[in-house]
Amino acid sequence: LVQVNGQRRYGGPPPGWVGGPPPAGTEVFIGKLPQDVYENTLIPLFQSVGKLYEFRLMMTFSGLNRGFAYAKYGNQRDAKEAITAFHNFEVRKGCAILVYRSTEKCELSVDGLATSVSRQELETVLRRVTEGVLSVTLHVSPCQKQAQLAVLKYSSHQAAAMAKKMLTEGNVKLSGVHMRVNWLNADLKKKLQSRKKKPPSSSVPGRKCPKVPKPVPQSPVLRDPVERLHAMCRRQHLGTPLFLTKFVQATPNGWQWFWCQVVI
Numbered sequence: 631l632v633q634v635n636g637q638r639r640y641g642g643p644p645p646g647w648v649g650g651p652p653p654a655g656t657e658v659f660i661g662k663l664p665q666d667v668y669e670n671t672l673i674p675l676f677q678s679v680g681k682l683y684e685f686r687l688m689m690t691f692s693g694l695n696r697g698f699a700y701a702k703y704g705n706q707r708d709a710k711e712a713i714t715a716f717h718n719f720e721v722r723k724g725c726a727i728l729v730y731r732s733t734e735k736c737e738l739s740v741d742g743l744a745t746s747v748s749r750q751e752l753e754t755v756l757r758r759v760t761e762g763v764l765s766v767t768l769h770v771s772p773c774q775k776q777a778q779l780a781v782l783k784y785s786s787h788q789a790a791a792m793a794k795k796m797l798t799e800g801n802v803k804l805s806g807v808h809m810r811v812n813w814l815n816a817d818l819k820k821k822l823q824s825r826k827k828k829p830p831s832s833s834v835p836g837r838k839c840p841k842v843p844k845p846v847p848q849s850p851v852l853r854d855p856v857e858r859l860h861a862m863c864r865r866q867h868l869g870t871p872l873f874l875t876k877f878v879q880a881t882p883n884g885w886q887w888f889w890c891q892v893v894i
Contacts, residue, residue: 657787755870
């Protein structure tokens, strides 16, 4: 088992696996798990209907599971069999789990971006803090005035899920504004496709943007450290700094611990 970014993973591929990854439609979503049920129970259970390529259990910082997991099989037939066998199955008395075909979504929407944020700037930040970015497109936000909405496409559902977790739990800000991250739903995607896109999308590996940053005049005396950091980044044409914060724990005497990181 390997634990990375809040999930514990078995396989991908497992020992003795021959060939490439399974096709789409071979992964199932497992929900309503008791938080103290782990791989020693779940992996043998789900392997009883077919060979697992990968099993991912979502974890909390305290070591409990987050109540859901993903099981990927070698073929679609075994995935369907798992749904038939284990949907509403009681892993213990009174604890029935849910098993559905995983939608394997690969696109996220990020709303509330400042109009000053460029596609290149956003893509640079995302490639620093997430993996598997395929493309980034910017649109006028349909929900907020004077704001932009970004559509982020990732190489896999797993990459998109990890990016969503990082961007949501990391309390990410761009230009001082919190990024609202959600899965891109079909209605919003259709609405955006009917509009004129702004600006055009970029594929990764990234294309170089010919735009030359305009020199920014130095500000007067800046006393706030965050304001001074923004000013320094503007002067050096480094883009907007990204602030990541994550709650770690609360102590019995009332102190709260946070993990913080600044990405430039």
